[in-house]
């Protein structure tokens with residue numbers, strides 16, 4: 001089968017990445033053709049707060065990427081995202097009782113009817129499994145026979161206005177948005193193996209503005225959450241605590257920071273320019289914030305009763321996961337194994353991209369490839385497992 005060209009834009013709070021790649025559908029590997037990066041502007045905690053500034057920064061990233069594309073897959077995150085699990089069932093009234101793709105679409109449409117706040121809309125309906133006439137554990141029911149079909153699904157929703165603002169900022173740069181993907185789902189594509197998802201795993205992507213969580217149990221997406229805190233919150237704390245500018249605080253954090261304050265000598269100094277700071281105090285500030293983020297993550301998984309369902313443990317990614325001691329502190333705070341991951345299975349000269357900051361960008365390529373491929377093959381439930389949110393967003397606004 002021909003290789004497909006894929007293009008993604010990760011509009012992050014600290015950086016914007018435009019990425020072009022090629023995917024060989026037989027081997028699920030992406031070859032990155034070119035990457036363009038720009039410092040982010042006009043975003044706060046994952047959402048666009050200034051359209052012109054954001055569009056300017058996105059343009060820079062696009063210009064820095066050797067390849068251009070008329071269409072791109074874009075990541076979405078931010079505190080407006082929420083998620084829930086639901087079950088819907090329908091009676092199959094077809095003559096021969098065989099379940100068709102059309103029937104699954106009807107189930108998906110039914111799942112989209114979940115009650116939401118006025119400004120909220122469904123972004124993804126991700127099927128988690130089907131129950132056919134009471135028999136559990138069916139992953140792809142197309143072609144099977146059953147009268148009563150129940151679908152368990154994970155539903156991700158977000159604020160219409162925030163998604164619309166992101167679409168506008170990208171489309172201002174002359175690029176059409178072909179799909180919007182929840183960022184932790186993109187990162188999960190790049191960082192998690194099939195086996196980890198089967199075993200049960202939580203991905204925690206600590207970005208600049210948000211910390212995004214995606215939990216997989218028995219291979220299926222079961223829980224997603226966005227914590228409105230990220231690496232920038234750590235840096236702000238250091239800036240306030242030590243009474244120094246944000247840029248100095250960032251340098252101190254990256255060079256000398258750790259979240260394991262107990263391993264830091266209580267009187268050791270660290271130096272920036274001609275000033276000295278107490279290393280122990282620096283680590284206490286960082287540890288305090290790290291614990292808050294991890295407790296948030298733990299509570300969100302605990303509320304969903306998932307802490308006992310992730311034997312593979314926690315996979316950390318995103319730039320914030322590079323802070324020294326994060327895996328160790330995560331193990332302590334969550335009581336499961338934890339390790340940092342970089343994007344996997346990239347073909348070619350991928351060294352510069354094998355960093356946790358690029359998980360979402362590379363994941364967008366995987367996501368796009370997987371969905372194109374599935375659409376092309378038109379293979380049952382997976383075909384529409386994520387749906388096209390862009391079409392949906394457009395239809396919400398049609399006629400307004």
Ligand SMILES: Nc1ncnc2c1ncn2[C@@H]1O[C@H](COP(=O)(O)OP(=O)(O)OP(=O)(O)O)[C@@H](O)[C@H]1O
Pocket residue numbers: 011012013014015016040045046077206207208209210211230231232235250253254257318319320321322323324356357358
């Ligand atoms: N070596 C390091 N040690 C500690 N923190 C780091 C390191 N490198 C990067 N960071 C932090 O990572 C954060 C940026 O991460 P990332 O690039 O994943 O965010 P983003 O994608 O722009 O933001 P978001 O996903 O929240 O919109 C910054 O806060 C930065 O301080």
Ligand SMILES: [Mg+2]
Pocket residue numbers: 012013183207208318360
């Ligand atoms: Mg990010």
